[in-house]
Amino acid sequence: ExxxxxxxxxxxxxxxxxxxxxxxxxxxxxxxxxxRQDPGLGLRQIYYSMNVEVTDKGDVPEGYKVSRKEKRNFxxxxxxxxxxxxxxxxxxxxxxxxxxxxxxxxxxxxxxxxL
Amino acid sequence: xxxxEQNSEALNIQEGKTATLTCNYTNYxxxxxxxxRQDPGRGPVFLxxxxxxxKEKRKERLKVTFDTTxxxxxxxxxxxxxxxxxxxxxxRRVTYKYIFGTGTRLKVLA
Numbered sequence: 001e002x003x004x005x006x007x008x009x010x011x012x013x014x015x016x017x018x019x020x021x022x023x024x025x026x027x028x029x030x031x032x033x034x035x036r037q038d039p040g041l042g043l044r045q046i047y048y049s050m051n052v053e054v055t056d057k058g059d060v061p062e063g064y065k066v067s068r069k070e071k072r073n074f075x076x077x078x079x080x081x082x083x084x085x086x087x088x089x090x091x092x093x094x095x096x097x098x099x100x101x102x103x104x105x106x107x108x109x110x111x112x113x114x115l
Numbered sequence: 116x117x118x119x120e121q122n123s124e125a126l127n128i129q130e131g132k133t134a135t136l137t138c139n140y141t142n143y144x145x146x147x148x149x150x151x152r153q154d155p156g157r158g159p160v161f162l163x164x165x166x167x168x169x170k171e172k173r174k175e176r177l178k179v180t181f182d183t184t185x186x187x188x189x190x191x192x193x194x195x196x197x198x199x200x201x202x203x204x205x206x207r208r209v210t211y212k213y214i215f216g217t218g219t220r221l222k223v224l225a
Binding site (some may be wrong): 044088 | 123149151156157158159160161164204206208211212213214215216217218
């Protein structure tokens with residue numbers, strides 16, 4: 001089954017304790033992305049990756065790191081989490097269709113609470 | 116900067132009626148707009164895409180229009196059902212970035 005998986009699905013942590021949220025896709029997609037979703041603010045892109053070893057900042061990259069060493073994986077790293085990073089996080093992947101247009105496939109989400 | 120605006124107020128309609136949701140964008144027209152459905156606590160699911168040079172696109176009970184003069188896309192659900200209740204998101208791509216609207220919550224009343 002084609003899918004994007006994220007782990008963990010739920011995480012409670014404390015300020016300053018480094019954490020990693022994993023994302024993996026089995027569709028051989030080139031493009032992967034991380035979003036956070038907050039009430040009233042909608043989905044905002046954190047980082048994206050056009051392909052292996054190619055990443056760039058989205059609209060809200062501060063406090064986050066990413067890496068893309070393999071095509072299927074795109075982990076999100078919070079080196080020193082703070083309470084304002086409490087949010088619902090989504091990973092997504094996509095690849096150009098025959099028509100040359102991408103549609104994104106989203107993971108199930110990771111709910112993070114930083115105390 | 117490029118923005119996507121959707122009516123953040125919830126839309127309640129009666130079952131069987133047509134729901135119409137609005138997506139407005141700023142600055143230059145995107146090459147295409149995408150519409151997604153999101154259920155509570157779950158990831159968005161792609162529904163439809165409409166290109167700049169397309170006036171209208173249909174998929175079963177869904178219809179999307181794109182008006183570059185008004186800088187607006189309309190998303191219609193005909194013969195709406197309670198199962199259509201969800202939040203609907205509009206998105207555009209700017210180079211390699213995606214910009215989403217905040218979404219409109221639709222509730223279809225039985």
